[in-house]
Amino acid sequence: MARWRRFMLRLLYDNKIDRAAKARARIGLAILLFAAIYSIIALRLVIFAAASDGRNPHRAVTGDAIATARPDILDRNGEILATDVRVPSLYAEPRRLIDVDEAVELLTADLPDLDATESRERLSSKRGFVWLKRDITPEQQREIYRQGLPGIGFLNENKRAYPNGPEVSHVIGHVNIDNQGIAGMEKWLDGHGLAALHMAGLATDRLQNPVQLAVDLRVQHALRDELVAAHTKFKTLAAAGLVLDVRTGEIIAMVSEPDYDPNNPHEALDPTRINRLTTGVFEMGSTFKAFTIAMALDSGKVTLKSSFDAHGPMHVGRFQIHDFEPENRMLTIPEIFTYSSNIGAARTALAMGVDAHKAFLKKLGQLDRLRTELPESAEPIVPRHWGELNTITIAFGHGLSVAPLQALMGVGALMNGGFLIPPTFLKRTEEEARALGKRVIKPETSEMMRYLMRLNVEKGTARKADIPGYYIGGKTGTADKVVNGHYSKSSVLTDFMAVIPADKPRYLLLIMLDDPKASPETHGFKTSGWNAVPVGGAVVARIAPLLGVEPRLDLPDADHLILASMKESR
Amino acid sequence: MTFRILNLIVIGILILAAAYVYRIKFDSTVQAERLAKIRSEVRRARDSIAELRAEWTQLDNPARIEGLTKRYLQLKPITPAQFDSLDKLPERPPQFFKLDSPDPIGAAIEKLEEPDTTGSLAAPAAPSAGHDSPVDDSAPTANPDQ
Numbered sequence: 001m002a003r004w005r006r007f008m009l010r011l012l013y014d015n016k017i018d019r020a021a022k023a024r025a026r027i028g029l030a031i032l033l034f035a036a037i038y039s040i041i042a043l044r045l046v047i048f049a050a051a052s053d054g055r056n057p058h059r060a061v062t063g064d065a066i067a068t069a070r071p072d073i074l075d076r077n078g079e080i081l082a083t084d085v086r087v088p089s090l091y092a093e094p095r096r097l098i099d100v101d102e103a104v105e106l107l108t109a110d111l112p113d114l115d116a117t118e119s120r121e122r123l124s125s126k127r128g129f130v131w132l133k134r135d136i137t138p139e140q141q142r143e144i145y146r147q148g149l150p151g152i153g154f155l156n157e158n159k160r161a162y163p164n165g166p167e168v169s170h171v172i173g174h175v176n177i178d179n180q181g182i183a184g185m186e187k188w189l190d191g192h193g194l195a196a197l198h199m200a201g202l203a204t205d206r207l208q209n210p211v212q213l214a215v216d217l218r219v220q221h222a223l224r225d226e227l228v229a230a231h232t233k234f235k236t237l238a239a240a241g242l243v244l245d246v247r248t249g250e251i252i253a254m255v256s257e258p259d260y261d262p263n264n265p266h267e268a269l270d271p272t273r274i275n276r277l278t279t280g281v282f283e284m285g286s287t288f289k290a291f292t293i294a295m296a297l298d299s300g301k302v303t304l305k306s307s308f309d310a311h312g313p314m315h316v317g318r319f320q321i322h323d324f325e326p327e328n329r330m331l332t333i334p335e336i337f338t339y340s341s342n343i344g345a346a347r348t349a350l351a352m353g354v355d356a357h358k359a360f361l362k363k364l365g366q367l368d369r370l371r372t373e374l375p376e377s378a379e380p381i382v383p384r385h386w387g388e389l390n391t392i393t394i395a396f397g398h399g400l401s402v403a404p405l406q407a408l409m410g411v412g413a414l415m416n417g418g419f420l421i422p423p424t425f426l427k428r429t430e431e432e433a434r435a436l437g438k439r440v441i442k443p444e445t446s447e448m449m450r451y452l453m454r455l456n457v458e459k460g461t462a463r464k465a466d467i468p469g470y471y472i473g474g475k476t477g478t479a480d481k482v483v484n485g486h487y488s489k490s491s492v493l494t495d496f497m498a499v500i501p502a503d504k505p506r507y508l509l510l511i512m513l514d515d516p517k518a519s520p521e522t523h524g525f526k527t528s529g530w531n532a533v534p535v536g537g538a539v540v541a542r543i544a545p546l547l548g549v550e551p552r553l554d555l556p557d558a559d560h561l562i563l564a565s566m567k568e569s570r
Numbered sequence: 571m572t573f574r575i576l577n578l579i580v581i582g583i584l585i586l587a588a589a590y591v592y593r594i595k596f597d598s599t600v601q602a603e604r605l606a607k608i609r610s611e612v613r614r615a616r617d618s619i620a621e622l623r624a625e626w627t628q629l630d631n632p633a634r635i636e637g638l639t640k641r642y643l644q645l646k647p648i649t650p651a652q653f654d655s656l657d658k659l660p661e662r663p664p665q666f667f668k669l670d671s672p673d674p675i676g677a678a679i680e681k682l683e684e685p686d687t688t689g690s691l692a693a694p695a696a697p698s699a700g701h702d703s704p705v706d707d708s709a710p711t712a713n714p715d716q
Contacts, residue, residue, distance in 0.1 A: 049595065080627040086617045156617075163627035221632035469650025542647060551650030 068179055069158050070189065072210035073172055075217040076252075076427060081168050082186070082262075084179075085161045088141045088154040090132040094123050096151035103149050110143045111136065134177060135159055160186075162262040164217065167224060170275040171215055171254055171425060173374075174262035183268065185213065185425060188373045214250035214427050219243055222542040224255040227511075230535045231257050234516035234526075239535075240276045242405060242510040243543065246412045246499070248433040249421035251372075251405075252507065252547070276514070279376045281401035285479030285528075286461075287411070287497050288397030289345045290449065293337055294414045295360040296348045298445040304563075307332045308347040316389055321346060324478075324527070337452045338460030340476065342396040349395035350388065357391045363440050364410040365420060366402050373425045378403050397479055398487075404495070408510045411475075411497050413440050414449045415505045447566050454502035454558035461529045465498060465537035469551030470544050473502030473558075474536065476528035481515065491515045494528035496536040500549055503561055507547060511536045 073082040090111075097103055100123045108116050114133055122130045134157065136144075141154055160175045162168075173184015181187040189211060227239040243253040256275045260267035267273060274280065296302040310331040314321040323341050336344030349357050361367055369379045381401040383390045393399035405423060413420040419437035453473030457466050462474040477495040480487040495512040499505045511532045522530040544551070555561055628634075639645055 079630075080623060083620055083624050083627075085621045085624050161624045163624050164631050165633075167631070167633065218632055221636075225633070225636070467650070469653070541649075545648045551653045553650060 070160060070175070070179060070181075070186075073185060073189075074210050074212045075168075075215050075220075076212065076250075077216065077218075078212070079217045080163060081172050081213065081215070081217070082160060082162050084158045086156045087135045087159045088138065089134045089157050090136055090141075090144065091153055091155055092123055092130050092132050093151045093153070094125055094127055094130060097123055098150055100124055103152065106147050106149060107132065107144065107152070110140055110147075160262075165263065166259050166261045168215060168217065168220055169259045169262050169268075170256050170277075171213065171220075171251075171374075172262065174265045174268060176265070182265075183376070184374055185211070187375045191375075212427050213425055214245075214248075214252060215254070215425065216252050216546070218546045219543045220253040220255065222546065223253045223539055224257065224259075226535055226539045226542065227255050227257045230511075230513060230516075230531065234513060234519070234522075234531045236513045236516045238272070238276055238514040240404065240510075240512045240514075241539065242277055242408055243547075244408055244412055244423060244508045244510075246416040246421075246505050246508050247430050248428045249409070249412070249423045249436070250428055251423055251425050253543075254405075254425075275374075275376060276512070277404045277510075278370075278372065278374055279378050279403075281378045281381055281403055282493055282512070283398050283401050283479045283482070284404065284407045284495060285397040285477030285493065286340045286342075286345075287407060287475050287477035287495055288394065288400070289337060289340065290411055290414055290453075290475050290497075291361060291364060291366070292345045292349050292357075292395040293333060293452065294441060294445055294449050295352055295357065296333070297448050298360075298441045299352060299356070302333065302348070302351070304333050304448060304451075308336065308344050308351070310336070310341045310344040310347070312343050314343045314346060314392075316392055319389065321392065334452055334455055337475075338456045340461050345395040346392040349391050354386060354388055354391045357394070358386055361394070361400075363420075364413060365422075366400070366406060366410055370403055370406040370409065370422075372405070372423055380406065397477055404510060404512055408497065408508060411499075412508050414446055415453070415499045415508060416446065417443045418446045444566065447562060450499065450502050450505060451558050451562040451566070453499055454562060457498075457502075458557055461527075462496065462498075462533050462536075464529060464533045465496065465540065467537050467541045467544075469553050470540055470549060471501035471503060471552065471555055472498050472537070472540055473500075473505075474498035474533070476533055478527045492526055494526070494532040496528055496532035498536050498540060500540055500544060501552075502558070503555075503565075506549060507543075509536060509539060509543075511539065 069084055070082075072080060072084070075081055090107075092103075094100075100120060103123060104116055104120045107119065108114050111133060119132060122132065132152075144152065145154070158179055160179055162172070162174070169184075171184060173181060173186040175186050176182050181190040223241045223243060227241050230236065231239040238257060240256040241253070242251065242255075244250070245252055254275075254277055256277050258273050260270070260273045262268075276282075296306075297304070307330045310323065310326075311328050312321070312323050312326045321342055323339075323343055325339060327335075327339060327341065331339065331341055331344045333348070335341070336348065352360075358367075367380060367382050369377055371377050380403065383394075383399060390399055409420065409423050412423075418439050418441040419434070420440045421433050421437040450473055453475060454471065455473075456462050456476075457472050457474050461476045462472075465472050465474050475497050477497075479493045479495075480489070481491045481493050482488070483491060493512065493514055494516055495510065498509040498511075500507050500509065513532050513535070516526050516531040518524045518526040518530075
């Protein structure tokens with residue numbers, strides 16, 4: 001180091017330090033400095049020249065994209081459920097406007113529904129930018145453009161379009177005017193990263209991956225069509241239906257009639273149009289007997305041959321429990337199920353005990369809020385002090401209100417071999433479902449339950465749903481509705497859960513009618529067997545070919561097919 | 571003197587380089603403009619595709635198709651009785667001639683002249699769909715089981 005320093009000194013000042021040498025050295029230093037500065041400037045110029053070639057991509061998009069883009073929503077077969085279309089919107093820059101009155105006059109001529117006074121007010125303001133009308137047609141845009149008004153312009157915005165109208169409304173939900181999801185799967189999309197993208201201004205492109213749902217548009221339409229027909233035929237307050245894949249937990253169709261058109265989101269505000277399947281809780285009635293019987297069979301203490309006393313009425317404290325069609329004798333388990341005996345179910349549940357009953361329903365997810373992708377969900381109404389009386393009533397489906405989707409999930413577990421699989425609106429494979437599902441009952445119990453479900457269609461309350469070829473199994477339910485805190489004698493809620501086919505279950509169908517009226521056609525009855533069951537049968541006949549369920553016409557009855565195969569496997 | 575010539579050469583090179591750079595820059599501007607134009611065309615095309623797809627979906631909506639079908643066609647929903655399984659298909663009728671023989675008609679006549687091995691009745695003139703007639707194994711068959 002010292003040698004280098006000495007060398008430099010000699011180079012700069014010679015050996016003797018004199019003024020001339022010092023000046024030379026200073027000039028040399030200045031030259032070096034300027035050379036460095038100029039080379040930096042040159043380098044920057046090169047960088048600018050190179051960079052300005054790649055244009056800012058956002059510059060080309062001026063006049064575009066105020067509302068942000070959303071990915072398309074597809075059904076399971078790739079049909080579009082929701083997509084973005086570009087629509088022109090009309091704006092004005094009041095400062096650049098010459099004659100406000102002329103502008104208002106010409107604009108209202110082209111847009112008859114434009115409010116003249118409000119527009120005049122907006123145009124007279126001193127603001128730089130005002131919206132005049134969002135979402136105008138291309139023809140209107142052409143007309144206004146032709147008038148050549150200064151200070152009036154158009155911006156292309158993304159607008160959400162739902163080409164299927166009200167068909168899938170409750171599943172996909174809808175968006176607000178700024179294209180943000182406010183209900184259904186649209187809201188779920190926002191919650192899963194889309195909102196953050198919007199915030200960063202990145203979601204203006206169409207190249208986002210579409211989201212595929214589990215819903216099948218054809219099945220959804222068939223279900224909705226039948227429910228709309230039932231809605232008018234039985235003069236119900238509401239009619240709802242759900243199709244669930246029992247092996248994967250996918251929701252293939254979900255309809256809650258009356259529904260709304262997501263293209264016209266004002267309709268969604270009407271409280272009668274809520275989604276009853278996830279947002280409402282109901283006492284499901286006799287379909288809950290499936291849980292009671294499954295609990296008894298799964299405990300191993302009760303077999304299909306066991307019988308319980310069904311002499312009525314049953315007195316509990318100051319309450320009396322009646323059967324709809326009293327048999328007044330000992331009933332076996334299949335008889336309790338097919339005659340839908342309240343007393344039989346109550347005695348079965350009592351034999352298992354209050355704690356076991358509560359634990360079993362907890363295991364099947366009936367006591368906790370069920371959350372799906374949809375933002376809307378409802379907490380089940382569980383009695384605070386669960387005593388013997390509660391067990392008795394809950395055994396036949398009163399005194400515990402659950403979301404219908406929740407009940408269907410539980411029955412799905414009874415059907416599919418004993419796996420409780422959380423339902424989903426997104427596509428899911430069987431392997432994924434198996435990883436998610438947890439075993440809640442033994443496979444033998446599930447087989448016995450399928451036998452009972454089939455038996456109920458062959459001989460019990462669901463005979464009107466026996467569509468030949470599809471081997472339907474089902475359980476009916478009729479619950480008295482609570483009106484002003486009392487059980488109403490006149491209005492009921494009927495439901496029907498069907499499994500197709502009962503020997504190798506693939507799909508589970510729920511039909512729920514709120515307050516169906518009796519008619520001469522139903523011989524004055526309004527129990528489930530006269531309204532929900534025939535609707536369920538009609539739905540199965542329509543959707544089974546769409547779902548690829550193979551019709552088999554020469555199958556033996558439940559005793560020979562399901563029961564016999566159970567005995568063989570043992 | 572040499573210094574002057576060197577200067578002139580350097581100035582010449584400088585002018586040439588400037589002209590060249592200017593051309594490159596100009597070309598790149600033209601290219602960039604073309605790119606921007608194509609981009610906006612692509613965007614417009616994509617927008618109209620989206621619009622047409624939305625319109626197609628609207629026209630393809632099951633409710634609309636159902637309404638049209640009910641009005642103009644005599645189609646009815648499928649019933650379970652209309653399905654059958656493949657193994658219930660009847661046997662394929664016997665093949666009377668080889669497809670690849672040079673004289674298919676002659677071969678068919680020869681086949682007909684052979685005595686029927688199963689029936690006591692005389693062989694019919696036209697090939698019948700007899701289920702137990704001998705099937706020519708060498709002929710190409712469309713039996714799905716094979």
